[in-house]
Amino acid sequence: MEKQTLSDFQEYREEKFTKKIVFKKEGHVAFLLNFGPGHQLPTHNHTGATVYLTVLEGSGFMIADGSETAVTTGDLVQVEGHEAFAYRSADDTRSSLSVVLINTPSEEYAKDA
Numbered sequence: 123m124e125k126q127t128l129s130d131f132q133e134y135r136e137e138k139f140t141k142k143i144v145f146k147k148e149g150h151v152a153f154l155l156n157f158g159p160g161h162q163l164p165t166h167n168h169t170g171a172t173v174y175l176t177v178l179e180g181s182g183f184m185i186a187d188g189s190e191t192a193v194t195t196g197d198l199v200q201v202e203g204h205e206a207f208a209y210r211s212a213d214d215t216r217s218s219l220s221v222v223l224i225n226t227p228s229e230e231y232a233k234d235a
Contacts, residue, residue, distance in 0.1 A: 128220060136158060139161045140155070141155055160211060162210040170203050181194040
């Protein structure tokens with residue numbers, strides 16, 4: 123068993139969002155995405171994977187295949203790998219997402235940013 127405290131991975135920057143790897147094992151990765159007000163994760167997909175995103179702090183908008191859905195603290199979202207998706211933090215608050223990526227399509231998805 124391994125245990126981590128997620129608040130240790132909540133690092134916010136003024137200029138852009140951050141990505142902090144929490145756990146990395148063969149085929150899957152868990153990480154935090156931390157956003158300042160109005161920061162956005164670019165539209166992308168994870169072909170062959172499944173993504174689970176939990177809003178840990180704040181609020182924003184999940185955009186999947188062109189549809190925008192408001193999300194807030196405590197919401198859990200599932201995105202299939204073929205869906206093009208993005209996230210935008212609300213303009214008036216920072217936000218943090220816990221992300222679990224199952225069937226990691228590439229090692230590039232399992233690095234801090």
